[in-house]
Amino acid sequence: MSLTGTPFFVLTVMVMIGALTALFVFWNRIPGPRPARMGGRLGLAVFSQLTAVIAVLVYVNNSMGPFYESWSDLFGGSSAPPVTTSVAGGGHGHDAPPRDGKLSFTEYGPGVMKAHTVGARSGIDGSLYVWLPPQYHDPAYAQTAFPVVELLPGTPGTPQAWFGTMRVQEQMQKLMAAGKVKPMIMVSAKLNTLGGNTDAGCADIPGAAKTATWLAKDVPDLVRANFRAAKDPSGWGIMGYSAGAYCAVNLTVQHPESFRAAVSLSGYNTPESPLVTRDPALARANNPYLQLKLAGQQPPVSFLMAGSLQDQGTVPAARALLGVLKHPGDSRLLTVQSGGHTPDVWRGMLPDALTWLSARTASQGVSS
Structure with missing residues (x-):
């Protein structure tokens, strides 16, 4: 059941x-x-x-998340890596996705589709939830490759929370109707790849899970294989709240070839997962503040760092990261006066966040 x-x-x-x-x-x-x-x-x-x-x-x-999507998410599985098949090696198991990355999507909710897959590079067994703007099916946009925003939940949390608790699709429809944002594809993927309360830290952890590869490589590849999505990283942004906010910034710093704009809603800058922090080298590699501070040449990315003044630590963390940028460019700080570490605060930040992402991601032509 x-x-x-x-x-x-x-x-x-x-x-x-x-x-x-x-x-x-x-x-x-x-x-x-x-x-x-x-x-x-x-x-x-x-x-x-x-x-x-x-x-x-x-x-x-069920109503506010879900925070746990399945029994394995709640209780966790074995200590073995969450891998069901080796796609890259040409596995032919009955659960293996097609070699071309084409997926079979089913309806999850109004306008939102769901597909189950296994990451070709990471081997992670996960789900994708995709919302397409109405313009996607408009003949006038038939030659348009749409910008994409990848959405990350907190920990614990599930990807569909973005279309349930956060109601990002409703915000997109309102903002597009008001002419404040252009059509963008919203995609949310499994973040808690180890199940239960085990935080994978959005990192590639030896012997555990290649979560960073799943989110920064497999998910973009799958979206491009199944939809008219931007090929160039200039058309891709990533946004998360809480632990997902840290992940959005960290993945953008590590993978500017995948994302060029990141939104952090009440995030932090240093890894908190014990699986990451127990390895000093892995912890340093997954500290976006430190990586930016020590970089001889910082990647060509921008950040919207958002936090509540009543949510202890989030605004100072945002200021600290923005403070080490050598060329801030379009990066900026967004603060709200009141509210804690809650979905109500993050929903209130969404209009500014989506407007900022729309201005930083570019539509592209469909390749012939």
Whole structure:
């Protein structure tokens, strides 16, 4: 039974109702001596409270994220790398995606499509969620390769949160109608590649997962193989919130051949994943502040660093990274006066973030 499916939520509600009913029905009917009756009542009370908490947590997970998409996301898998097949080696397993990268998309929600795949370079088993602007199907845009914004959730979190909790597609429609942004493809990919609460740190971790390769190489390749998407990195931006914000900046610093503009919504600059920090060399390589500060020639990228003044540390981190840029160019700081580390704050930042990304990403012609 799916963790995020309606049947499981209904089951948790039914169990909760059953537990509450049992509490009232059997409260004064438990036989035996007084200690046994008290113990039975305590057990019924605890069980009913536990079922109520589980039902609420399932509702929150489904309606505000989901933060966990599957049971393996929630509890984590084995310590082995999350690889199902070796595509690059020409694997022919029944789960292997086609060699040309063409995927079979199904409808996830209004205007949003979903496909399951395995990264050709990373071997990571993950899903893509794609929103196409209405202009994509307009004959007037038949020769247009659209700019792309890759979207990263936090940790824990799932890619579809961008189209659920964050409602990025609704913001895009409003901003396009107002003439503030041009049509762009929105794509969100699996970030938490190790499942459970294990943070992969958006890095290529030996023996664990090539998450950076998945996000910076496989995802752009798959999007270009399936849609009229910009070929040149000048047409690609990346945006994330919380841990995904750190990842967006870090991936842009490491892979300017993939992304040229990054938006950080309440992010940080230094790696926090124990899988990364336990290796000093890996930690240094995944510290975008340090990499920019020590670079002899900084990559030709720009950043929108956003944070709330009430969200401790995010604005100072944003100022610090912008402060080491030798040629700030279009990079800038966006602050809000109030609000914590919450989706409400990030949704409020979206209009400015999408407008900034639209100005920094370029539509391109379709190659003949």
